[in-house]
Amino acid sequence: MENLYKTDYYQWVKQQKELLINRQFDQLDLEHLIEEVDDMGRHEPRSLTSHLKQLLMHLLKWQFQPERRSRSWQDSIILHREDVEELLEENPSLGLKVPELFSKAYKRAVVLAVKQTGLPTRTFPKECSWTYEQVMKDGWLPEE
Structure with a gap:
């Protein structure tokens, strides 16, 4: 089983699924399953x-390069706001990690x-300088 995990991951996943479906727990590759669940x-x-990151990067560009808006x-700002909201709806406990x-x-x-802008880091x-709530508010964009 160790060899299959390393040589054909897709086949290994299919095999582990079948073993689970058939309740053949004693044949599972527990070491790698635990590793995969942890990675998930x-x-x-x-x-x-x-x-x-993408949302904040576009907001920074919006604020500091107004001539290039x-x-x-x-569209990217809207899309990433929606993606953040969707992720948090699907994974409510992840909300606790938002500040970090x-x-x-x-x-x-x-x-x-x-x-992307060529502007100095300083x-x-x-x-x-924005709160998470500001950044996530529909239609909100930073001013110069």
Whole structure:
């Protein structure tokens, strides 16, 4: 079973599913199943951080590059707000991690904004000057 996990992951997953369906628990690859379940638990926070990062990056660009504002930036802001809301609706307990993930996402958003705008890092506040509630409010956009 160890070999199958390493050589054909898809087949391993199908096999583990069948073993579960047939209640053949004694044949399960528990070591790797535990590892996979643990990884599944990390996916949602990573996804939330990613959507917050993209949302915050576009809001930073909106604020600090007003001459370059575009419909695509607005569309991205709307899309990522919706994705954040959807993730939190599907995973309510993830709401407890929002302050931590929001802060982490902001730091990453600044790095992206620097790369995409060419503006110096010092242009952007070290800490996010907006609240999570502001950022998530439909139609809200930062001013210059």
